[in-house]
Amino acid sequence: MKKTSISQMYVFSMICHIFTLICGICGSILMIAFNKDLINTTGEIFGLIFIIGIVVVFIFLIIFSLKVIIILLKDFKAYKYKNYISITGKVIAFKRNREPESGMQINDKPIIKILNTNEEIVLNINDKILVGETYNFNYLQYSKIAEIE
Numbered sequence: 001m002k003k004t005s006i007s008q009m010y011v012f013s014m015i016c017h018i019f020t021l022i023c024g025i026c027g028s029i030l031m032i033a034f035n036k037d038l039i040n041t042t043g044e045i046f047g048l049i050f051i052i053g054i055v056v057v058f059i060f061l062i063i064f065s066l067k068v069i070i071i072l073l074k075d076f077k078a079y080k081y082k083n084y085i086s087i088t089g090k091v092i093a094f095k096r097n098r099e100p101e102s103g104m105q106i107n108d109k110p111i112i113k114i115l116n117t118n119e120e121i122v123l124n125i126n127d128k129i130l131v132g133e134t135y136n137f138n139y140l141q142y143s144k145i146a147e148i149e
Contacts, residue, residue: 006138009126009145010079014072017065024061031055068143075140084138086149087121089114091131095122112137 031038031054039047078084089112097106110129112121123139123146139146 006079006084006140006145006147009124009147010072010075010140010143013143013145014069017068017072020061021065021069024058024065028055028058028062031058071142074142075145078140085141086136086138087112087114088116088134088136089121090134091129092120093131 031051035047035051038051041047042050091110092113093111094105094107095109095111097109098104099106107129108126109122109124110131112123113119114121115134121144123137123144125137125146125148127148129135129148136149137146138149
């Protein structure tokens with residue numbers, strides 16, 4: 001079984017959210033720049049409603065991606081120097097996370113009960129893990145990106 005490292009997940013997450021941020025910014029600019037053409041083509045009321053709706057969606061993308069990028073940047077020093085938090089914990093369940101197309105449960109957000117403190121934490125992990133099993137985890141403090149030791 002091939003393990004996914006924190007490094008791979010961190011870089012992939014950062015690239016995806018930067019791309020989403022760029023798409024949101026470019027989309028907003030294009031919608032605002034070409035609003036007159038769209039209004040002339042579709043009609044004034046429908047065009048205006050459509051433009052406002054699409055710009056709101058792009059603003060949502062920008063805010064969401066900025067929020068995640070800020071969280072990832074908080075973890076950058078720990079990622080760079082491989083200064084991860086290490087815990088031993090038991091997987092007690094998986095956070096509900098449904099795939100949009102099929103509705104299948106994706107088990108990538110385990111709820112971990114830390115053995116020595118009984119604290120529960122939700123991690124983001126791509127490794128295959130089972131409920132009821134105990135593992136040693138390394139994770140980043142803010143983004144909760146984790147790997148199994």
